[in-house]
Amino acid sequence: MNTPEDSLLGKTTAYADRYDPALLFPIPRTAKRAEIGVAEPLPFHGVDIWNAYEFSWLDARGKPMVAIAEIRVPATSPYIIESKSFKLYLNGFSQERMSDSAHLIDVLERDLSAAAGADVKVELSVPSAIVHTIRDLDGVSIDDQALDIDDYGPPKADYLRVNGDEVVEEALVSDLLRSNCPVTGQPDWGSVQIRYRGRPIDREGLLRYLVSFRMHNEFHEQCVERIYVDVMARCAPEALSVYARYTRRGGLDINPFRSSDVQVPVNLRGARQ
Secondary structure, eight states: OOOGGSSSSSSSSOOOSSSOOGGGGEEEEEHHHHHOOSHHHHHHHEEEEEEOOOOOOOOOOOOOEEEEEEEEETTSSEEOOHHHHHHHHHTOOOOOOOOOOHHHHHHHHHHHHHHHHHHEEEEEOOGGGGGOOOOOOOOOEEETTOOOOOOOOOOOOGGGGBOSSOEEEEEEEEEEEEEEEETOEEEEEEEEEEEEEEEBBBBHHHHHHTTTTTTTTTTTHHHHHHHHHHHHHOOOOEEEEEEEEOBBBBEEEEEEEEEEOOOOOOOOOOOTO
């Protein structure tokens, strides 16, 4: 079974400039899901949205082309794709000639679907066609609370609680989410939105809970699933979605979304992205 320690993370690597799908390194989701009590059928719906800002290839006549790639990996896929291997794979297209963008998308979807074990969808957008509107996650920020905090991990679900019996529908947002790569220890910075319907979630407890990820070692997708499971178990909302927007590393950002019902999240671009 592939583990993060077997990947190229934290190791000196020669960056390939030719196409090689063998560079993709899949990691099973099952082990980390077992830690938080998640098994089939999954208790949530969702998708991992990747944005690749440093993607280039050659057209049929050898002229360089550039695009921003949006990649959507379903949460039902048995594997995540380790991000450094993903970057190396994408870099491999830099000196590859492609007949047209449709063929390129076919190649990307084929390789990424094979690595993830499920249908992956890819869209390419030329930079000149994109309106770069900054739009952060909507909701009420919980970050301005005056709190003394000295707990930075591991994550503690005991902080999560509800206040009262009135049913509310709201979105709570924090920009203070930080976790760390489980292999290199490098920090992953993110913003997170908790949208729910149910009894009011205590905002102080929620902020303390999110800050307790600060020294926690786990991949982006796994952190979001942990947050979803903990909020659902401790606060029992009627409906819940958790959406994290992480800052990019190596030209890639990863944005996991998990929800109690089927939704198609908008691929925003926040101020920190």
